[in-house]
Amino acid sequence: MKLSREFFERSALIVAKEIIGKVLVRKVNGKILKGKIVESEAYIGDIDKACHAYGGRRTPRIEPLYGKSGIAYVYFIYGMYHCFNIITEKEGKAEGVLIRAIEPIQGIEEMSQNRYKDKYENLNNYKRKNLTNGPSKLAIAFGITKEDSWNDMIENEKFYIEDNNENEQIYIIEDKRIGIDYAEEAKDFLWRFYEKNNPYVSKS
DNA sequence: ACTACGATTAAA
DNA sequence: TTAATCGTAGTC
Numbered sequence: 172m173k174l175s176r177e178f179f180e181r182s183a184l185i186v187a188k189e190i191i192g193k194v195l196v197r198k199v200n201g202k203i204l205k206g207k208i209v210e211s212e213a214y215i216g217d218i219d220k221a222c223h224a225y226g227g228r229r230t231p232r233i234e235p236l237y238g239k240s241g242i243a244y245v246y247f248i249y250g251m252y253h254c255f256n257i258i259t260e261k262e263g264k265a266e267g268v269l270i271r272a273i274e275p276i277q278g279i280e281e282m283s284q285n286r287y288k289d290k291y292e293n294l295n296n297y298k299r300k301n302l303t304n305g306p307s308k309l310a311i312a313f314g315i316t317k318e319d320s321w322n323d324m325i326e327n328e329k330f331y332i333e334d335n336n337e338n339e340q341i342y343i344i345e346d347k348r349i350g351i352d353y354a355e356e357a358k359d360f361l362w363r364f365y366e367k368n369n370p371y372v373s374k375s
Numbered sequence: 376a377c378t379a380c381g382a383t384t385a386a387a
Numbered sequence: 388t389t390a391a392t393c394g395t396a397g398t399c
Contacts, residue, residue: 212382214382221382222382223382230395230396231395231396232394232395232396246382246394246395247393247394247395248381248382248383248393248394249380249381249383249384249391249392249393250381250391250392250393250394251383251384251391251392251393252383252384254382254383256382269382271382301384301385305383305384306382306383307383307384308383308384317394348382349382349383350381350382350383351382353381354382
């Protein structure tokens with residue numbers, strides 16, 4: 172089942188935690204890509220110096236952060252990469268969840284092509300592990316770009332998040348977020364969540 | 376117009 | 388540890 176608007180219309184902290192284990196679905200060129208979300212981070216504009224929208228900051232790039240829950244916020248970073256977030260809370264509140272790592276479930280051949288222009292069977296173990304174990308790696312594997320910003324993950328039939336049919340119990344680790352050393356006290360917030368021992372987590 | 380920087384990654 | 392690489396935003 173596709174996740175509802177209500178699921179996302181809560182604090183980014185709650186959503187970031189509960190989204191672990193859920194499944195990202197993307198249909199492109201007649202192919203279906205699926206992956207289990209195994210790592211996430213919460214960003215909350217009101218109180219978080221690491222959030223692009225901290226202090227009510229407002230620019231064209233970050234505008235989706237202020238949009239309604241369930242839309243995508245994809246930004247371009249370091250001149251070559253994209254990062255994919257899902258907006259949480261009501262319209263006007265700048266909160267979102269960064270999807271940092273995914274475990275491939277379906278369409279791994281397509282992901283292998285997108286990442287390495289090669290067949291999965293030709294990849295060494297290092298490359299296999301690095302298909303989707305980072306925010307920009309999974310964006311490449313799933314073909315997500317800023318064109319996807321503003322996409323409504325509730326309405327779209329080709330890009331959304333659904334429940335995991337496996338009813339597995341997941342042990343979730345809470346840790347500091349990655350790559351925000353400039354964010355003063357916010358850098359120590361335990362707003363990163365990941366599945367314990369999952370090999371696709373970017374950094375344990 | 377000019378400049379500095381970044382929620383990253385891959386290679387060394 | 389560092390280079391790669393450029394859109395974005397702030398400054399001039």
